[in-house]
Amino acid sequence: MSRIHVIHENPAWLPPLAAALEQRGLPWQEMFLHTGAFDLAAPPPEGIFYNRMSASSHTRDHRFSAEFTAAxxxxxTRWGRTVVNGPRALDLEISKVRQYAALEAAGLRTPRTMMVAGRGEIVAAAERHFAGQPVILKPNRGGKGLGVQLFHTIEGLRSHVEGEDYIEPVDGIQLLQHYVQAPRPVITRAEFTGRRFTYAVEVDTSEGFELCPADVCAIGDAACPVGETAGRPEHKFTVIEGIDPGLRGRLERFLEQAGVDVAGIxxxxxxxxxxxxxxxxxxTNYNPEAEARAGIAGTNRSGMGALAEYLGALLAGSQRLAA
Ligand SMILES: Nc1ncnc2c1ncn2[C@@H]1O[C@H](COP(=O)(O)OP(=O)(O)O)[C@@H](O)[C@H]1O
Ligand SMILES: [Mg+2]
Known part of the structure; x- marks a missing residue:
């Protein structure tokens, strides 16, 4: 039987997608990729495949899930199966440097970034390129904000990098990045399904979540945003009307060029x-509470609703995956 096969490694993220697929009566099956065995000479099961392997899989004791998924x-693809978020999408998922190269190639701007291999190189690189400026340290293969930290001083960065809590990035590459101070303490996350804009959320960053864990602040990183926060925001995620049409067009073109079908940018x-x-x-995951407040939860305009509709259309053959 022809089905939608969902490639993943985190069962906790599956129920919302499962509900949206089942609500539409779509046949589906999970393909949990941590361990497993496949015969290269035998055809894969019938149907379409949706890859949602995550860059943070190694943090759930699935060290080689991303590599296994690439294989x-x-x-x-050798057997001609339709794969939503195929090899090129996975390639971007696991490397911010490759994301930035593809974004810049599509005319989008990225923050000024140094890539650094080698723990002993980090502080010197920051001194050379970000002297006197706040800097973000983040792993090239990241996800969920894990290991993303803000440093206001070189001393703060040095004590972290030389300290016991320092974690080597899984692919050996760290990024030092210009800290972008937005006029308001928010970032925007735009969701795309089938390479088309679905909706965007504003995410309140005033709690400095993941950016500056309290233990790092405690070792003397002077102006930690955690200390400056006056009260919690009422809602962290809010669905917004839309985004600038020019930006939206450039992001959609980027997805076309990069071969990415579903993404939160x-x-x-x-x-x-x-x-x-x-x-x-x-x-990408969607915030159910923000969707409920926007009145789109459970509809085709919700993240999982739009995704299930798209996957259903591909399975039925009424829509073809863009080349
Ligand atoms: N250059 C930056 N300037 C300001 N804030 C940043 C910057 N990079 C990351 N952040 C903050 O840290 C969060 C996590 O960083 P991100 O690059 O999205 O890593 P991840 O892949 O782990 O989600 C972002 O959502 C944003 O709030
Ligand atoms: Mg992020």
């Missing part, structure tokens, strides 16, 4: 108001 996607308003794009999530 499985090669097998699927994060950007921040830069000092001159020009948006800086810093994160492309090809495995």
């Amino acid at each position: 499985v996607l090669a097998w699927l 994060e950007f921040i308003a830069g000092p001159e108001g020009a948006p800086l794009v810093y994160d492309v999530n090809t495995n």
